[in-house]
Amino acid sequence: MTSARPYHHGNLRQAVLDRAAEVLRERGAASLSLREVTADIGVSHAAPRRYFADRQALLDALAADGFARLGLRLREAVESAPTFGDQVRAIADVYVAFAVSEANLLELMYAHGRGGDGPLVEARATEAFTPLLDVFRRDQARARRAPGEAERTGTLFLATLQGIAGLASCGVVAADQLDGLVDEAVARYGTGSAAAS
Amino acid sequence: MTSARPYHHGNLRQAVLDRAAEVLRERGAASLSLREVTADIGVSHAAPRRYFADRQALLDALAADGFARLGLRLREAVESAPTFGDQVRAIADVYVAFAVSEANLLELMYAHGRGGDGPLVEARATEAFTPLLDVFRRDQARARRAPGEAERTGTLFLATLQGIAGLASCGVVAADQLDGLVDEAVARYGTGSAAAS
DNA sequence: CAACATAGTTGTCACTGGATACATTGCCTG
DNA sequence: CAGGCAATGTATCCAGTGACAACTATGTTG
Numbered sequence: 001m002t003s004a005r006p007y008h009h010g011n012l013r014q015a016v017l018d019r020a021a022e023v024l025r026e027r028g029a030a031s032l033s034l035r036e037v038t039a040d041i042g043v044s045h046a047a048p049r050r051y052f053a054d055r056q057a058l059l060d061a062l063a064a065d066g067f068a069r070l071g072l073r074l075r076e077a078v079e080s081a082p083t084f085g086d087q088v089r090a091i092a093d094v095y096v097a098f099a100v101s102e103a104n105l106l107e108l109m110y111a112h113g114r115g116g117d118g119p120l121v122e123a124r125a126t127e128a129f130t131p132l133l134d135v136f137r138r139d140q141a142r143a144r145r146a147p148g149e150a151e152r153t154g155t156l157f158l159a160t161l162q163g164i165a166g167l168a169s170c171g172v173v174a175a176d177q178l179d180g181l182v183d184e185a186v187a188r189y190g191t192g193s194a195a196a197s
Numbered sequence: 198m199t200s201a202r203p204y205h206h207g208n209l210r211q212a213v214l215d216r217a218a219e220v221l222r223e224r225g226a227a228s229l230s231l232r233e234v235t236a237d238i239g240v241s242h243a244a245p246r247r248y249f250a251d252r253q254a255l256l257d258a259l260a261a262d263g264f265a266r267l268g269l270r271l272r273e274a275v276e277s278a279p280t281f282g283d284q285v286r287a288i289a290d291v292y293v294a295f296a297v298s299e300a301n302l303l304e305l306m307y308a309h310g311r312g313g314d315g316p317l318v319e320a321r322a323t324e325a326f327t328p329l330l331d332v333f334r335r336d337q338a339r340a341r342r343a344p345g346e347a348e349r350t351g352t353l354f355l356a357t358l359q360g361i362a363g364l365a366s367c368g369v370v371a372a373d374q375l376d377g378l379v380d381e382a383v384a385r386y387g388t389g390s391a392a393a394s
Numbered sequence: 395c396a397a398c399a400t401a402g403t404t405g406t407c408a409c410t411g412g413a414t415a416c417a418t419t420g421c422c423t424g
Numbered sequence: 425c426a427g428g429c430a431a432t433g434t435a436t437c438c439a440g441t442g443a444c445a446a447c448t449a450t451g452t453t454g
Contacts, residue, residue: 008401008450028308030227035441044403046444055442107308113367114225114300125369155374156357156381159364163356166363170307172322173352184353188385206433230410241434242411252411 013051015041017065020058028104029059063109064124070098071128078131087135088190092161092182099165132158157189210248212238217255225301226256260306261321267295268325275328284332285387289358289379296362329355354386
């Protein structure tokens, strides 16, 4: 292992993704340089080209991975919560935690939609939000509501969480206000049809 | 004073800002090149250095200007609406319209907070949102609520609007869902102290 | 072992942004 | 009104970056 690095890295694609994710988290997508990443890994500057056609492809992969991880966490959160209210609470906690700790990644994930080219990313995005919307769909099934209201409420809840996290990331919302905002959002959206009380 | 002299541009700073705003709107901050802007204006690429120390300074100025314009529109919206509900409605319309039509600018405005350096921008941001929060503060004054609740509700409303616009910009929310979401947000936050329901 | 496919390297080019030395203009003072 | 001087714009150079093409090392297979 201390011998000269083998010609074949063996897992270069993943190594590039890992290091790029670190840089992204620390300094943002704008200052993510392919050359720096390759230098850190210890390969030549053109090595990743085989796996990522260009810089944008690497960013796409990072965004897609981000959606996959976010979706997984949302799914786990929903599955581990018994009631609608608990699920809403768990979703809020998971989403805001993700959004705050990986603010740069989330920005990349969303900024990407405007770029236009990224069918994979878009698919991952809708897939990631499915568990969230399902929570509201199931709640709607228990009550009598206008069709489509679950999607609208769920999307509005998602938008609220995203907005909270965004304002927190950019400093408009102070850190000590964050929990209170999340609490209020959960209170407003988590009562659903069951807890009309 | 603004007479077109062959040598002294006379209004170079504003010309750079104007052209940069166009490029930002069309193609985003990432592909905003000082050289391209100066070429479009017809001066050399180093000319703006007198006014903008570097590229980031130009972006800062654009973001600050964006907050100023957004704040102005919010203020006008509030002043032209008589009741609390109307004001909330007007704020929502103005904010979402701004966020959708100037998505790249808004991204720059928010992304900036993370950059760290920008006291001016931060001041402009809080200033821009003052009219919005004031609307909720006045509503709170009419009702008896816990102190600070107005700020929290207002901030939550702002977060919701920002989230809606963000999801719409990146395609997670389709264009034909946008109005419905805004309507529901207004319904949820615009009833204020009057409708405790 | 020879031919081939795969994985990574080297070299190069175009472009971008920052820095600096220099030129031109117009004001300002003695 | 002449010479200095600051404001303004120009001409160049340098470093970093992404894209691309040609080359080389390694693994695989008949």
